[in-house]
Amino acid sequence: MIENSQPKPETIQPSASHAKKITLVTKPRKILRSVLAGLTIVTIYSLATLNNSNLQLSEAFKSLGANLNAMFLHPSVGQDSWALLLRALATSVSLAMLTTLLGALIAFFIAVGAARNLAPNWLATSIKAVMAFVRAIPTILWVLIYSVVMGLGASAAVVGLTFHSVAYLVKAYSESIEETSQDTIEALKASGVGFWPIVFQAILPSIVPALLSWTFIRFEINFANAVAVGAAAGADDIGYYLFMAGSFYFNFHEVGLIVYLLLAVAIVLELVSMKLRGHYLKHN
Amino acid sequence: MKTSFPSPQSFFRQRRLRLSVVLIILIGIYVLSMTIVNFQTWTSIVKIPAGIIWLFHNFIPTERSISYLGPILYQLWRTLLVSISSTIIASLFSLVFAILGAQTTTPHPVLRIVIRFGASLLRNIPVVAWAMILLFSFKQSDFTGFLALFFMTLGYLTRAFTETIEDLDAEKLQALQAVGANYFQCVFCGVLPEAASTLTSWVLYMIENNLRDATLVGLLTGTGVGFLFDFYFKSFRYDAAGLIVLLIAILVIVLELTSTMIRRAIA
Amino acid sequence: MLKVIQLDKTYGSNKRSLKDVNFTAQPGEVTAIIGPSGAGKTTILRSVNQLIRDDSGQILLDDQDIRQANKAELRKIRHHIGMIFQNYNLISPLTALENVLHGRLGAKSTVAGMLGLYSNEEKTEALALLDEVGLKEYAYQRCDQLSGGQQQRVGIARALMQHPKMILCDEPIASLDPKSTKIVMDILRKLAKEKQLIILINLHQVDIAMEYADHIIGINSGAIVFEGATKAVDDDVLQKIYRQADDAKAVVSANED
Numbered sequence: 001m002i003e004n005s006q007p008k009p010e011t012i013q014p015s016a017s018h019a020k021k022i023t024l025v026t027k028p029r030k031i032l033r034s035v036l037a038g039l040t041i042v043t044i045y046s047l048a049t050l051n052n053s054n055l056q057l058s059e060a061f062k063s064l065g066a067n068l069n070a071m072f073l074h075p076s077v078g079q080d081s082w083a084l085l086l087r088a089l090a091t092s093v094s095l096a097m098l099t100t101l102l103g104a105l106i107a108f109f110i111a112v113g114a115a116r117n118l119a120p121n122w123l124a125t126s127i128k129a130v131m132a133f134v135r136a137i138p139t140i141l142w143v144l145i146y147s148v149v150m151g152l153g154a155s156a157a158v159v160g161l162t163f164h165s166v167a168y169l170v171k172a173y174s175e176s177i178e179e180t181s182q183d184t185i186e187a188l189k190a191s192g193v194g195f196w197p198i199v200f201q202a203i204l205p206s207i208v209p210a211l212l213s214w215t216f217i218r219f220e221i222n223f224a225n226a227v228a229v230g231a232a233a234g235a236d237d238i239g240y241y242l243f244m245a246g247s248f249y250f251n252f253h254e255v256g257l258i259v260y261l262l263l264a265v266a267i268v269l270e271l272v273s274m275k276l277r278g279h280y281l282k283h284n
Numbered sequence: 285m286k287t288s289f290p291s292p293q294s295f296f297r298q299r300r301l302r303l304s305v306v307l308i309i310l311i312g313i314y315v316l317s318m319t320i321v322n323f324q325t326w327t328s329i330v331k332i333p334a335g336i337i338w339l340f341h342n343f344i345p346t347e348r349s350i351s352y353l354g355p356i357l358y359q360l361w362r363t364l365l366v367s368i369s370s371t372i373i374a375s376l377f378s379l380v381f382a383i384l385g386a387q388t389t390t391p392h393p394v395l396r397i398v399i400r401f402g403a404s405l406l407r408n409i410p411v412v413a414w415a416m417i418l419l420f421s422f423k424q425s426d427f428t429g430f431l432a433l434f435f436m437t438l439g440y441l442t443r444a445f446t447e448t449i450e451d452l453d454a455e456k457l458q459a460l461q462a463v464g465a466n467y468f469q470c471v472f473c474g475v476l477p478e479a480a481s482t483l484t485s486w487v488l489y490m491i492e493n494n495l496r497d498a499t500l501v502g503l504l505t506g507t508g509v510g511f512l513f514d515f516y517f518k519s520f521r522y523d524a525a526g527l528i529v530l531l532i533a534i535l536v537i538v539l540e541l542t543s544t545m546i547r548r549a550i551a
Numbered sequence: 552m553l554k555v556i557q558l559d560k561t562y563g564s565n566k567r568s569l570k571d572v573n574f575t576a577q578p579g580e581v582t583a584i585i586g587p588s589g590a591g592k593t594t595i596l597r598s599v600n601q602l603i604r605d606d607s608g609q610i611l612l613d614d615q616d617i618r619q620a621n622k623a624e625l626r627k628i629r630h631h632i633g634m635i636f637q638n639y640n641l642i643s644p645l646t647a648l649e650n651v652l653h654g655r656l657g658a659k660s661t662v663a664g665m666l667g668l669y670s671n672e673e674k675t676e677a678l679a680l681l682d683e684v685g686l687k688e689y690a691y692q693r694c695d696q697l698s699g700g701q702q703q704r705v706g707i708a709r710a711l712m713q714h715p716k717m718i719l720c721d722e723p724i725a726s727l728d729p730k731s732t733k734i735v736m737d738i739l740r741k742l743a744k745e746k747q748l749i750i751l752i753n754l755h756q757v758d759i760a761m762e763y764a765d766h767i768i769g770i771n772s773g774a775i776v777f778e779g780a781t782k783a784v785d786d787d788v789l790q791k792i793y794r795q796a797d798d799a800k801a802v803v804s805a806n807e808d
Contacts, residue, residue: 032550043372046365064421094317136536138499149335155328187640192629192657197664246416266408292674
């Protein structure tokens, strides 16, 4: 409905002078509408040209229904064992924890150099640019790239995941640092305190809640990424078994069980993050 | 009172104790994870510089890679289309669900709980699992990727939209109700225009995110630019794979900059 | 003794914010800088510990020129100059005690400072200083749970923790209610007398300055128009400090807001 009024903004434009007084459409509104209209057009074009030549949609949905039924109503361990799957799940969680901790530690020090209120402008700008580039490349590609250098397996997975975590956290951390008040920093500078003591004694305590919350968000992302790495780069974690069950053995009962396991972890994470947030809200 | 007043020494001792406990737990988690994953921190870190040098030697696109540019650009374009269309279609559904599920606009509280639960379910199934669930039925087609991204996005946007609508000033809605607007008038003349720019920001953010995930989904389902990367990568044409990485990075950054610009313009 | 000689400062190309500023401030005395807003009070105060770099002149603290100091020397000098602020500038999630201890950070090595390693004596002293400003029972409370007046007193204790020769006070009572104002100003006056400190204070409330200061510096448009004992300030002097600025004031405050 909104889009219908869109095709002729140009014809309206010349007569805008006398219509000006009664128009309710401000400039941001106009931009908003054209953006939405543009996206809608792209969507329609995209749907019309979607490559589904070898696909009977009604058949496919019917088969999806049957598969969903097999997955979620009759989950089973398939050709693997509970012990194997739980161990693989533990590997995924460990992978996520390892890369988040490592990434957070490295990212904090880089973030100090990337914060405009602490570092010289040229340094902050160049670090931010490099990090934006690293961040723009999907995690899975980093893992694959490193797997050529280090061989497929844990090391490549950890390094690849950490790489992307660092880039993500540097952005988040440095923005948190930039939000600390310049005045409190100045107060300590005025009493002759050096750079690193200010960072650790003044800035760090002020931004701990923000850091924790960003780190936890990244942990959730890293868990999803760890699963993806297993599926796409053959790290020996739950993602790998998911991939094998789904696209090799076509065992949908096992896919269902693994999805349930992943959901269970996600629920635990959500509960923990709610607890953490509640803890800090209480203190603030 | 005076006798129970803690000395600063004991206060700091307690504080240090707490910090040490936290640190020990973190180190414990790290070591445990390291053992489970079977990762050697030091030997791996030492390899990183060599890895980066190797990267620059082999992944830098050469003149030869230019010949791959055609198919790469085409697949990149397809991937972009899938990310945009899945986000937009999902956002339409999300909007309806959010209006039905937000505390301020829900027609029935039970509906609200059902929608919340459903969104959380969709959101918490990793995109890999979506790809695997859908792959068998929808084969190696763009549609698999489209649906995988669609379901994920539906979960995320429903929650984001719900929260956006709930954050709106309740008094403004009451003002509309006070002049006698009915439910639909409230929603379409009050809620939507008020929330439009925030909702659009979320949509733009999701498009960025989906472009990254689309690469992964493509890798798994054999479609789009992800598939092409996998193909060149496995046939050792690293320069072409490097070109893909470079182009993806450029596309993501351009998309990020554009959506930041749009967000600022509509705020 | 603080002696400021021929201080000059230019902002941008033509706006001179300080013109040939000369004054002295004695230990054991409260010296107040008064003047209309935008006259350059804050600039003078921040030039004294070189938070703002000025263009020329001399700032002598006990015959050492602060302007000539290199980076390391400046840090050492700053450690003996306490400073308190209109907005207190404490680290709000930390306790009052920790904020007071921050006054020692400047005297520590980088590593000890980073880790916040304080000696037992320092901890005891910090608590004693909090007691001195009447806040002992708030020592373990987060600063954002304290009232404005209490936070300012923590700020004073932090400054005292530096063992200062001088305390610079940048509009210390501008955000405080009358009751807290009195408490804070009483403390500052007492400190000047008992510890023989130089207290240099920016004020925009003339009545407070008249009540508490021993020595008044009147400033208008970046130039000193009066310096002398508080007793010597009469209506004529006040008119000189504030009058011609009335038209200029409108412009300045419009710029500031």
